[in-house]
Amino acid sequence: VVEWFSGEEAEAAAKEDGNPEASSLANGFYIRNTSDELETIKLEPDVQIDVLEEARLQAVQYQDFSSTELKDRLFYYTAVGGKVVLLQEMYRP
Numbered sequence: 001v002v003e004w005f006s007g008e009e010a011e012a013a014a015k016e017d018g019n020p021e022a023s024s025l026a027n028g029f030y031i032r033n034t035s036d037e038l039e040t041i042k043l044e045p046d047v048q049i050d051v052l053e054e055a056r057l058q059a060v061q062y063q064d065f066s067s068t069e070l071k072d073r074l075f076y077y078t079a080v081g082g083k084v085v086l087l088q089e090m091y092r093p
Contacts, residue, residue, distance in 0.1 A: 001039070002074065003032040027093040031074075041077060041084055050088045057088060 005013040010030035011023060017032060043049075049065045050057040060068075065087075078086040 005030045029093060043084055043087065047084055048086045052089045052091060055091060
């Protein structure tokens, strides 16, 4: 779970966190992750997965996604009845 800030709130949050570039944030947003904890979710082969390709969401197959490098990428997920049915990458300007 991360916090997303934009505009003046982004600058204030970055300053709070001791970010030396707080006054010149790229694209005017700041992402705060105060936890080293990772959330693991189980994906079934029939899950719908959308990843960003040139700022557009593109559907990918489960097998292709499971071999993708995910470091520093953020995703939303939707679960119904305890089962993840949709995984979408979050756009970051």
